[in-house]
Amino acid sequence: MRERENEVLDRIRRGQLYTESEANFQDPLRRADLIFEYNSTRPGDAPRRRKLLERILGSVGARTVLLSPFHAGFGSNVHIGDDFFGNVNLTLVDDMEIRIGNGVMIAPSVTLTTTGHPIHPGLREDFRRFSKPVVLEDKVWIGSNVVVLPGVRIGYGSVIGAGSVVSRDVPPMTVAMGVPCRVVREITDVP
Structure with a gap:
């Protein structure tokens, strides 16, 4: 059995297709009950919320604020930096892994997804899908209602405008927006 699991994990890492049934051995890594508990915890109970986040996420930095509700497929594949x-x-x-750097701000109703599905319906049997990591580098700001798709890296200090769908990498120190998201200018202002 372990050999089959390793083969599936290898396909997942390479961004190849895999099915729900093939990947169900990963279900113990899901943190659904803990996420439910976090979302039900009083906002003022900061110590309890912090302990839950440390159990839910793969890693969590100092001075992290995550308002309820939030949702995650696993939780354990998310790594968040400081501030x-x-x-x-x-x-x-x-x-797959979502890596969020230091000093990142995310507005309401944002989706970061490492997973997509094939376009052809014949390839979507058993919820077949592919996964690629998502990376938000330090000091990124994501506006409301943004969707970041699999495999995207958003560079240091960049700003993503509200309502954007980010389907490709965004270079550092730029403002990008739209559907599809495109760079509209560099950030050159000095505070």
Whole structure:
């Protein structure tokens, strides 16, 4: 059995297709009950919320604020740096790693997804899918209702405008927006 699991994990790492049935051995890594508990915890109970986040996420930095509710497929594949702020309704589809740097701010109703599905319906049997990591480098700011798709890296200090769908990498120190998301200018202003 272990050999089959390793073969599936290898395909997942390479961004190749795999099915729900093939990947179900990973279900113990899901943190659904803990996420439910976090979302039900009083906002003022910071120590309890912090302990839960440490159990839910793969790693979590200092001075992290994550407002409820948030959702994650696993939780254990998410790594957040220091000084993070995540507003309400953050959805993390973390079949693969999501890495969030230091000083990142995320507005309400943002989705970061590492997973997509084939376009052809014949290839979507048993919820067949592919996964690629998502990376938000330090000091990124993501506006409301943004969707970041599998395999995207958003560079240091960049700003993603509200309502954008980010389907390709965004270079550092730029403002990008739209559907599809495109760079509209560099950030050159000095505070």
